[in-house]
Structures are given as C-alpha cells and as structure tokens.
Amino acid sequence: MKTGAKILIEGLLKQGVTTIFGYPGGVVLPIYDELYGSPLRHILVRHEQAAAHAADGYARASGKTGVCLATSGPGACNLVTGIATAYMDSIPMIALTGQVPTALLGNDAFQESDITGITMPVTKHSYLVKKAEDIDTVLGEAFHIAGTGRQGPVLIDLPKDVVTNEAPEPKPRGEISLRGYNPTFKGHIRQIEKAISMIGEAERPVIYAGGGVIASDASPELIRFAEATGIPITTTLMGIGAIPCDHPLNLGMLGMHGTRYANYAITECDLLIAIGARFDDRVTGRIQSFAPNAEIIHIDIDPAEIGKNKVVDLPIVGDSRMVLTCMLDRLTGRKERTTWNNKINHWKVEYPMSCPDDGVLRPQLVIKTLSDLLNGEGIIVSEVGQNQMWTAQHFCFRHPRTWITSGGLGTMGYGLPAAMGAHFARPDLPVFDIAGDGSIQMNIQEFGTIVQYDIPVKVVILNNMYLGMVRQWQELFYDRRYSYTELPSVDFVGIAAAYGIDGIRVDSADQVKEALTAAITTDGPFVLDFRVEREENVFPMVPAGAAINEMIGGQKE
Amino acid sequence: MKVHTLSVLVENRAGVLSRVAGMFSRRGFNIESLAVGTCEVPEMSRITITVNGDDTQIEQVKKQLNKLIDVIKVSDITYREHVRRELALIKVAANPGSSRAEVMQIADTFRAQIIDVGAKTLVLQVVGPPEKIDALEKLLRQYGVKELVRTGTIAALRGSKTTAGE
Ligand SMILES: Cc1ncc(C[n+]2csc(CCOP(=O)(O)OP(=O)(O)O)c2C)c(N)n1
Ligand SMILES: [Mg+2]
Numbered sequence: 079m080k081t082g083a084k085i086l087i088e089g090l091l092k093q094g095v096t097t098i099f100g101y102p103g104g105v106v107l108p109i110y111d112e113l114y115g116s117p118l119r120h121i122l123v124r125h126e127q128a129a130a131h132a133a134d135g136y137a138r139a140s141g142k143t144g145v146c147l148a149t150s151g152p153g154a155c156n157l158v159t160g161i162a163t164a165y166m167d168s169i170p171m172i173a174l175t176g177q178v179p180t181a182l183l184g185n186d187a188f189q190e191s192d193i194t195g196i197t198m199p200v201t202k203h204s205y206l207v208k209k210a211e212d213i214d215t216v217l218g219e220a221f222h223i224a225g226t227g228r229q230g231p232v233l234i235d236l237p238k239d240v241v242t243n244e245a246p247e248p249k250p251r252g253e254i255s256l257r258g259y260n261p262t263f264k265g266h267i268r269q270i271e272k273a274i275s276m277i278g279e280a281e282r283p284v285i286y287a288g289g290g291v292i293a294s295d296a297s298p299e300l301i302r303f304a305e306a307t308g309i310p311i312t313t314t315l316m317g318i319g320a321i322p323c324d325h326p327l328n329l330g331m332l333g334m335h336g337t338r339y340a341n342y343a344i345t346e347c348d349l350l351i352a353i354g355a356r357f358d359d360r361v362t363g364r365i366q367s368f369a370p371n372a373e374i375i376h377i378d379i380d381p382a383e384i385g386k387n388k389v390v391d392l393p394i395v396g397d398s399r400m401v402l403t404c405m406l407d408r409l410t411g412r413k414e415r416t417t418w419n420n421k422i423n424h425w426k427v428e429y430p431m432s433c434p435d436d437g438v439l440r441p442q443l444v445i446k447t448l449s450d451l452l453n454g455e456g457i458i459v460s461e462v463g464q465n466q467m468w469t470a471q472h473f474c475f476r477h478p479r480t481w482i483t484s485g486g487l488g489t490m491g492y493g494l495p496a497a498m499g500a501h502f503a504r505p506d507l508p509v510f511d512i513a514g515d516g517s518i519q520m521n522i523q524e525f526g527t528i529v530q531y532d533i534p535v536k537v538v539i540l541n542n543m544y545l546g547m548v549r550q551w552q553e554l555f556y557d558r559r560y561s562y563t564e565l566p567s568v569d570f571v572g573i574a575a576a577y578g579i580d581g582i583r584v585d586s587a588d589q590v591k592e593a594l595t596a597a598i599t600t601d602g603p604f605v606l607d608f609r610v611e612r613e614e615n616v617f618p619m620v621p622a623g624a625a626i627n628e629m630i631g632g633q634k635e
Numbered sequence: 636m637k638v639h640t641l642s643v644l645v646e647n648r649a650g651v652l653s654r655v656a657g658m659f660s661r662r663g664f665n666i667e668s669l670a671v672g673t674c675e676v677p678e679m680s681r682i683t684i685t686v687n688g689d690d691t692q693i694e695q696v697k698k699q700l701n702k703l704i705d706v707i708k709v710s711d712i713t714y715r716e717h718v719r720r721e722l723a724l725i726k727v728a729a730n731p732g733s734s735r736a737e738v739m740q741i742a743d744t745f746r747a748q749i750i751d752v753g754a755k756t757l758v759l760q761v762v763g764p765p766e767k768i769d770a771l772e773k774l775l776r777q778y779g780v781k782e783l784v785r786t787g788t789i790a791a792l793r794g795s796k797t798t799a800g801e
Pocket of ligand 1 (some may be wrong): 461462464465466488490513515517518540542
C-alpha cells in the first residue's frame with residue numbers, strides 16, 4: 079500500500095517528468111512532503127500564475143508536457159490565466175491542484191473553489207479524483223489527452239484525503255484507450271491526392287503555416303515540401319520558426335502586423351494551403367476579403383477548426399507532419415511559376431521590413447542587434463504588446479521552438495515565467511525575455527525565482543513608459559487621447575539589484591550592442607532597461623475590420 | 636435555420652452534463668431542448684438535444700461535441716427515419732360547470748390523459764412530437780394554462796438500427 083501522494087509523484091516520474099513548477103499550501107502538504115528529497119525537481123515560483131506559464135514555456139521549448147502544481151482555492155484560481163493561455167495556443171500541460179477533503183466538497187470549506195468548474199472552458203479535459211486508487215489511471219489518461227491530437231491543458235483536482243489515503247501499488251499502465259477520444263493522425267489519401275492535383279494546377283499558390291506545424295514537429299517536412307513545390311510560406315505568430323527567417327521561400331508573418339508581401343500574396347493567391355492554422359481574426363482581418371480569389375486546402379488535426387471561420391474547398395484532417403510526409407511521397411514534377419515568383423520578389427524589394435538607422439534608440443534596433451548577435455541560436459520569449467510584435471517582425475528565427483509567445487490569449491506577464499520554464503527545457507541555450515515595461519511588472523516577482531535557482535534568463539525591457547500597444551491604438555484611432563496608458567519611469571535596474579540581479583540601463587543607440595553583449599556574456603540572469611523612443615509604432619498595421627491588404631505604414635519613405 | 640435532433644452518447648460521469656451545456660452556451664449555440672437519461676449500456680447516458688441553426692452552425696455543434704472527451708458518439712438523426720416524442724404535463728384552469736367539459740373534450744381529441752382533477756384545475760398528460768404539444772398548449776391557453784412542464788424531445792431511429800451501433 080502507498081499513499082496517494084506517493085502514487086502521484088511516482089506516477090509523474092514514470093511519465094518521464096523531471097521538473098515541475100509549483101507553490102505550496104494547506105491541502106497539498108502531503109504532496110509537498112512526498113516531494114521532499116524526491117528526484118522530481120520542484121521549482122518554487124512566487125505566484126501560481128508563473129507556475130502555469132513556466133510549465134507552458136517548458137512545454138513549448140521541449141515539446142514535452144509541462145506540469146504545474148498549486149494548492150486549492152486561491153492557488154488554483156491563480157493558475158487560471160496560465161491554463162487559459164496554454165489552452166488558446168494548444169500547449170500540452172498538466173495542472174495539478176489540491177482540493178479540500180472529499181467530505182467537505184461543496185460545503186464552501188476553507189479555501190474551496192470549484193476549480194474543475196472554473197476551468198472547464200479553458201481545459202481540454204479535467205478530473206476531480208475521488209479515490210487514491212484512481213490517481214495513477216487518471217495521470218496516465220491526462221498525459222495521453224494533453225499530449226496527443228490537438229494538444230492542450232488537462233487539470234487534475236486532488237482532494238486532501240485522496241492524497242493521504244493509501245491504495246495498492248498501481249498496475250503497470252497498458253496502452254491507453256478512451257472510447258470518447260480518438261484523434262485522427264493520418265490524412266485521408268484521396269483528399270491528399272486531390273490536394274496534389276490542385277497544387278499542380280495552381281498558378282499562384284501560398285502556404286499559410288501555423289502553430290500546428292510547430293506542435294507536430296513538422297518543420298523539416300514543411301521546408302522540404304515548400305522547396306519541392308517552390309511554394310512560398312507565410313507563418314502566423316505561432317508558426318514563426320517553422321522556416322528560417324532568411325529562407326528564400328519565407329514571406330514572414332501575415333496578418334495584422336504581418337509583412338506587406340505576405341498579406342499581398344494571400345490576397346492575390348489562387349490556392350491557399352493552410353497547415354495547422356485556424357484563421358484567427360488577427361490573421362485574416364475582414365474574413366470575407368481574406369484570400370478572396372483562392373481555393374483553400376486546410377490541413378488540421380482538429381476537425382472543428384475546418385470550416386469554423388472560413389469555408390474551405392478541401393479539408394484534410396490529420397497531423398501536419400504525417401500529412402506533409404504523405405504529400406511529399408506523392409509529389410510529381412515541379413511547376414515553374416515565374417510570373418508569380420517575380421511578383422512576390424518585387425513586393426519583397428518594394429516593401430521590406432526595415433527599421434530606420436538614424437541614431438535614435440528605437441526598439442526595433444534592439445531586436446535587430448540581438449538577432450545579429452545571437453544569429454538565431456537561442457530561445458526568445460516575449461511579453462505582449464508592441465515588444466512582442468517588434469520581436470516577431472525583426473528577430474531572425476532559424477529553428478522551431480525557439481520563439482515562445484502567448485498568441486491566442488495575449489497574456490501580459492507571460493514572458494518572464496515562460497522563459498524560466500524554457501530554460502529548464504533547454505539549459506543548453508541562452509534564453510531571452512523581450513519585455514515591455516508594462517508586462518514585466520505583471521510577474522516581476524519572478525526575479526525572486528530566477529535568483530533562487532540561478533536561472534540565467536536575460537530580460538530585455540523595451541521601456542517606452544507606456545502601455546505601448548494600447549497607446550498606439552489611442553494615437554491612431556482615438557485622436558491621441560492617451561487614457562490611462564502612460565506609466566511612470568521605473569528603476570528596473572534598481573529592482574533587479576534589490577533581488578541580486580545585475581543590470582544596465584541603456585539610454586542611447588550607440589550603447590545597444592555593448593549592453594546586449596554584456597548580457598550574453600554574463601553567466602547568470604541579467605536585466606537590460608532600454609529607454610526606447612516612446613511613441614514608436616508597430617507598422618505595417620491592418621486596422622481592425624479592414625482587409626489584410628489595406629495596411630498602413632511599412633512603405634518606403 | 637432548421638431544428639436538428641442530435642442523439643449523443645456520453646460517459647455516465649459527474650460533470651458531463653455541465654460540459655455539454657457549457658459548450659453550447661459558451662459558443663452561443665441555441666439549445667431548444669435537452670433530455671438526458673440512462674441508456675442500454677450501464678456506464679453510458681444518452682442525451683437528446685434539439686438545436687436550431689444553419690448547416691454550418693450544426694456542423695460546428697457536432698464537431699465541438701465530439702471534441703469533449705466524455706462524449707462517445709454524436710448522431711444527427713434529423714434526416715434519417717426516426718420517431719420523436721416529448722411528454723408534457725399541463726395544469727389548466729377548469730372550473731366545474733363552465734370550461735371543464737370543453738377542456739376534457741380537447742384532451743380527448745389529443746389523446747391526452749387527465750392525471751389529476753382538482754377543485755379548479757385539471758392536469759393533462761400528453762405525449763407526442765413537440766409540435767403536437769405546442770398545438771395543445773395553444774388551444775388550452777384560452778382557459779388559462781397555470782403550469783406547463785415539458786420533458787424535452789427524445790428520439791430513436793426507426794427499424795432495427797440504433798444510434799449506438801452503426
Ligand atoms: C493581462 C493583460 N492585460 C491587458 C492586456 C491588454 N494589453 C495588450 S498590450 C498592452 C500594453 C502592453 O504594455 P507593455 O508591456 O509596456 O508593452 P509595449 O506595448 O509598450 O511594448 C495591454 C495593456 C493584455 N494583453 N494582457
Ligand atoms: Mg511599454
């Protein structure tokens with residue numbers, strides 16, 4: 079016989095989990111007691127939201143399922159934003175929460191909250207475990223559900239008596255089969271053959287690749303497919319890294335802050351091949367004008383995404399990598415599309431994604447310089463706002479899983495804890511959090527965690543003393559009425575120092591390279607406070623409700 | 636827009652109904668009726684849902700239902716040969732001497748049973764497709780419908796086919 083807590087920790091180890099992120103409290107004391115001296119590493123964060131984001135960052139960087147742990151009531155509720163963030167971006171994660179003893183459930187007991195109910199809309203599935211003997215089975219199912227099909231967070235709520243009670247040693251887990259859960263991995267062959275023939279006929283095809291390509295580790299197949307067919311690729315925010323930034327077939331990001339050439343290509347294409355992407359409104363702009371002249375092939379693991387926002391001509395339900403592999407096997411001859419290629423190359427020359435080199439300390443310059451120094455070798459995490467968009471636009475990503483950002487939910491405060499998680503997934507790589515001065519203050523307490531575990535995350539604050547992205551909208555669409563978006567100057571280097579972290583404040587463009595080099599060559603964590611041009615805007619931009627080719631900014635002066 | 640009848644097999648587990656109902660309200664789908672009960676397999680339940688929407692919306696409803704882990708099978712039986720029934724209890728004002736005889740006559744025409752006779756009211760039990768219940772209720776309104784209780788539609792395929800095994 080073993081306690082539920084012991085079964086839980088052993089179950090996690092059996093599952094191959096090495097690191098979890100958490101925060102203790104009353105009802106999880108038995109679990110924490112079991113963690114004491116356990117080979118399972120636990121990272122003590124400073125706020126449960128950070129535990130969820132760290133587990134999420136760990137998952138994105140490694141491809142493995144991330145795990146976080148919190149106590150009942152306030153602890154569990156603090157996880158919610160992190161769970162929702164993972165849900166919107168389809169990130170595999172297990173959230174373990176303590177719960178009041180089963181006898182008190184439903185009694186409004188101290189620190190009771192109905193966390194399975196609260197998180198129902200933002201989890202792929204959830205469990206309220208009622209018996210210690212169920213823990214191991216639930217754990218096996220939860221990892222299976224979180225990590226297969228369209229991935230996502232699964233919550234396991236563990237009442238205190240369930241983890242204190244004893245149960246027999248769990249039986250070895252067989253293959254998990256759930257009658258209500260059977261994701262489709264292989265694409266339908268006839269559909270794939272139809273796709274091949276549509277590609278053969280297309281004069282102006284474009285590939286639109288999203289986070290599904292990253293999730294299924296399909297980047298090599300995607301690149302081979304593009305090279306074999308000569309079809310250019312534009313990626314969503316979540317798809318960045320699927321193809322190297324400087325690959326001749328890469329059109330960069332599309333959508334609201336995409337490149338002009340990507341958006342023009344979408345608007346003029348006659349065949350759109352969507353792979354692991356979901357036609358999100360930030361990508362499509364006015365949906366009726368998105369790829370108006372194109373037949374659409376949509377490859378996605380989630381059948382519910384097909385036809386949800388846009389009617390498609392040819393659906394292929396399946397895993398991106400498997401479908402692409404199957405398509406590669408069936409490709410015959412390559413079609414030359416000189417006119418189309420010339421047109422795209424002309425747009426690329428005409429509307430490059432550039433930043434003025436005028437001696438002003440502009441945020442884009444910071445990103446470009448960092449990009450040159452790292453040469454794509456490192457993990458870049460971002461916060462949310464202008465900082466995120468400038469990074470997506472100006473950092474040259476070369477590998478999948480090196481760009482980690484909250485896309486679907488757009489969660490400010492995500493970056494720093496996610497960067498901590500990414501470090502534990504890839505301790506071999508330098509990890510940078512590109513932050514705004516607003517966002518960093520949403521989870522700045524994690525400086526404490528970074529110091530405690532000597533996590534060498536470098537924090538690059540693009541400090542414009544504004545909630546910049548909101549200010550940009552106020553400038554452009556609300557007549558410059560900056561309602562509650564100005565932030566006072568904060569001494570971030572001082573805050574870092576108080577926690578015991580080194581840092582530099584940078585006030586001019588000519589110090590950028592030196593400061594970034596200092597950060598890169600420092601072994602431990604480092605904070606850089608770049609006092610950037612305050613009213614710089616993210617361009618090009620598609621105003622809300624416009625078609626994606628109706629962009630403002632981003633032209634040659 | 637058309638009312639569709641979905642027969643949904645689910646795991647008989649705590650929370651399954653709120654997962655299903657929550658998905659409908661969260662995604663803005665309109666449930667016309669929902670009836671749930673045990674079924675021929677002990678660990679499963681069957682939910683019959685009638686939902687109004689155009690083809691694309693109904694397609695989304697079915698796909699989103701299928702995504703729920705506790706949902707085992709979704710069958711849209713709208714366009715297949717099936718029988719639909721609903722049961723309603725209607726408490727109607729029927730004073731002895733005045734309207735009571737008329738109400739009883741209407742009940743008779745609809746093959747509704749009178750299952751309670753009060754001093755001033757009758758309770759009618761009627762079974763049929765929802766349209767029949769609508770029609771009866773409309774007729775009874777002039778006498779004063781004090782209470783209307785409906786079970787929601789349940790449905791089954793005609794012949795030997797079942798929604799569970801296909
Ligand atoms: C938790 C949360 N609250 C509010 C928002 C809305 N929002 C989006 S961007 C932004 C401003 C971000 O400011 P900052 O972190 O300084 O970044 P900047 O845009 O200035 O680079 C806000 C408030 C959000 N995305 N997340
Ligand atoms: Mg800012």
